[in-house]
Amino acid sequence: MRGSAHGGARRIRVVVLGILFLIALAERADAQRHRDPCRLLSDSELRAVQGHVPTQKVPSELPAGSFRFTQCLYRTPEFTSSVSVAVGIPLATDSKRSGPRHFWQQQFHGQASAAPGRKKKEPPKPIAGLGDEAFWVGDPMTGALYVLKSEVFLRLSVGGSGDENEKIKRAKALASHALKRLHASGPKPRG
DSSP states (O other): OHHHHHHHHHHHHHHHHHHHHHHHHHHHHHHHHTTOGGGSSOHHHHHHHHSSOOSEEEEEEEOOSSEEEEEEEEEOSSGGGOEEEEEEEEOTTOOTTSSHHHHHHHHHHSOOOOOTTSOOOOOOEEOTTSSSEEEEEEOSSOEEEEEEETTEEEEEEEOSSSOHHHHHHHHHHHHHHHHHHHSOOSOOOOO
8 A cells, every 4th residue: 555655656756747838838838939020020019110010920940059040021012112121049058158148248248340452441430228238240231130139139121212210210119119029928019
């Protein structure tokens, strides 16, 4: 009788551990879904900022080594008004010495020098009021807004007409919407 009681307690522990494991997996999957760059902006937000609703959301993933780098092209009817959103997410095995925050430190706070014979790029422009830190990288024709929030960073590039200041303004507006959802556990935004 004593052996079966011991076996019953062991089975209960295994079942409880299994349930806890499944809950942890579900929470991780939920967190990853909410970091999906194709879910960070709604159709109405894109229409308000870019003047067009996306006709297609094209997800992709780029190799990034020590972190996961996913992106989404919000393709609009007028392709030049499309928006690209990318997210750098730490891997589960990430140590504090690698990953998105480490990339960020090297990219924006490391010693950058131009290669011999190459034109020196414009330095990143600090952008106030977004995330832990934000920079605009580019020139008057093309550029992207980078925003660091905790251990994750967001890269947002807007197409369309306008000078660099106008593109920064539109990128900031979209980034503020995306950041609200980046760490949220709420449902997918609706168009």
